Amino acid sequence: xxxxxxxxxxxxxxxxxxxxxxxxxxxxxxxxxxxxxxxxxxxxxxxxxxxxxxxxxxxxxxxxxxxxxxxxxxxxxxxxxxxxxxxxxxxxxxxxxxxxxxxxxxxxxxxxxxxxxxxxxxxxxxxxxxxxxxxxxxxxxxxxxxxxxxxxxxxxxxxxxxxxxxxxxxxxxxxxxxxxxxxxxxxxxxxxxxxxxxxxxxxxxxxxxxxxxxxxxxxxxxxxxxxxxxxxxxxxxxxxxxxxxxxxxxxxxxxxxxxxxxxxxxx
Amino acid sequence: xxxxxxxxxxxxxxxxxxxxxxxxxxxxxxxxxxxxxxxxxxxxxxxxxxxxxxxxxxxxxxxxxxxxxxxxxxxxxxxxxxxxxxxxxxxxxxxxxxxxxxxxxxxxxxxxxxxxxxxxxxxxxxxxxxxxxxxxxxxxxxxxxxxxxxxxxxxxxxxxxxxxxxxxxxxxxxxxxxxxxxxxxxxxxxxxxxxxxxxxxxxxxxxxxxxxxxxxxxxxxxxxxxxxxxxx
Numbered sequence: 001x002x003x004x005x006x007x008x009x010x011x012x013x014x015x016x017x018x019x020x021x022x023x024x025x026x027x028x029x030x031x032x033x034x035x036x037x038x039x040x041x042x043x044x045x046x047x048x049x050x051x052x053x054x055x056x057x058x059x060x061x062x063x064x065x066x067x068x069x070x071x072x073x074x075x076x077x078x079x080x081x082x083x084x085x086x087x088x089x090x091x092x093x094x095x096x097x098x099x100x101x102x103x104x105x106x107x108x109x110x111x112x113x114x115x116x117x118x119x120x121x122x123x124x125x126x127x128x129x130x131x132x133x134x135x136x137x138x139x140x141x142x143x144x145x146x147x148x149x150x151x152x153x154x155x156x157x158x159x160x161x162x163x164x165x166x167x168x169x170x171x172x173x174x175x176x177x178x179x180x181x182x183x184x185x186x187x188x189x190x191x192x193x194x195x196x197x198x199x200x201x202x203x204x205x206x207x208x209x210x211x212x213x214x215x216x217x218x219x220x221x222x223x224x225x226x227x228x229x230x231x232x233x234x235x236x237x238x239x240x241x242x243x244x245x246x247x248x249x250x251x252x253x254x255x256x257x258x259x260x261x262x263x264x265x266x267x
Numbered sequence: 268x269x270x271x272x273x274x275x276x277x278x279x280x281x282x283x284x285x286x287x288x289x290x291x292x293x294x295x296x297x298x299x300x301x302x303x304x305x306x307x308x309x310x311x312x313x314x315x316x317x318x319x320x321x322x323x324x325x326x327x328x329x330x331x332x333x334x335x336x337x338x339x340x341x342x343x344x345x346x347x348x349x350x351x352x353x354x355x356x357x358x359x360x361x362x363x364x365x366x367x368x369x370x371x372x373x374x375x376x377x378x379x380x381x382x383x384x385x386x387x388x389x390x391x392x393x394x395x396x397x398x399x400x401x402x403x404x405x406x407x408x409x410x411x412x413x414x415x416x417x418x419x420x421x422x423x424x425x426x427x428x429x430x431x432x433x434x435x436x437x438x439x440x441x442x443x444x445x446x447x448x449x450x451x452x453x454x455x456x457x458x459x460x461x462x463x464x465x466x467x468x469x470x471x472x473x474x475x476x477x478x479x480x481x482x483x484x485x486x487x488x489x490x491x492x493x494x495x496x497x498x499x
Contacts, residue, residue, distance in 0.1 A: 002314075002318075004314040004315075004317040004318045004321075005310065005311075005314035005318075006314075007313065007314065007317065008309070008310040008311065008312065008313030008314030008315070008316075008317065009306075009310035009313075009314070011309070011310075011313050012305075012306050012307075012308075012309030012310040012312075012313060013306055013310075015309060016302065016305060016306050016309070020283060020284070023282070023283045024282045024283055024284050
């Protein structure tokens, strides 16, 4: 190895070391790892065909039957500070009205009957104002409904538009499970062909409010005598199974249910 | 390889030292061998470049002085001891000349033939000396890619084993092993490409020097041949 080769060897060694250092530092500094924040993904294998999102139902809720939140007992003490401002507006509207009402019936003393209700109603209105401020302990009439407008609905819970198909089918399965021990199908010729459909109205506590027989399918000449018994047994099974233990969150889904009673339910 | 480079960041995992440290023992030895080959290649390239350049320059100046010189014996005493190829060819020719013309009866044809043979042998020796180690460049240039490929194949086999063991085929698991295996091929190419280029270039340079030395030897042979006729 002469001088030129030794010099070449030294230069090559230094060059490789410099290149390695440059790559190490350059790679470590230049390439910044792009770290995306991970996204949580869940795989859903159950798909409801209907939207189960909690939309507000278009059906109006049950009306408030009582105009007032609760009648104040006349012996309630806390009303004392209030009367001072109240009597002033009261006399003014009341005097004009009694003369008008009394005019058509001036002769008969029976006109006293309509008059007292007016007087009772009038004090009732101011009484509501202190009731709103101070608890009276009386809750009568509070839960009769949630809207002031007229509606034929009996629902007093804020209803969702739909309940998911999965929840609906599991509720139906649960109702059938609770009905099953109490259902005794009548026996006889072709009795297994009968299928009675009941419409059951349930209260929020699971008790039965109403049971209607919708229809009985599968009637033949031979099992026609059994139809009445079949329907009675079905209604009886519902009465025996009550109260139903169902999740109150889904009350709107099971407050009125149609259930079939047939051979399969008995098995 | 055991942690598959998942603990470090991407930048850390991609640095050459980290890639080397993660590698298998076989791949490591391949990488070390290829880096040593690369260093050797560059040592030969740099050393030979210096030497060839210097040889060409010294040959040119020697020949220029030779053709300008009037007295061959005087030039011999002045420059005959130089260590450059032209000087050695000149010294070989002069030595043969003195051996052939030492006796009384000079065989002119035999002397010319011996002069030609001696100087041709000197040219061949000088070219051999210059071309020394160029075969190493050729070897590295042709073999280094295969060695790197061997390291890559071995490393990828290993990383596939690890992937099968991890039961996970996400890119974060697969990529570091593949990258570290490919790093072996990268080093192999890094060593081979300069070696091939330098081999071709230096072979060409040495061929030029050889043809120049042959022309000088022929010219010197002509001069000596003319001297031989004057002697008679």
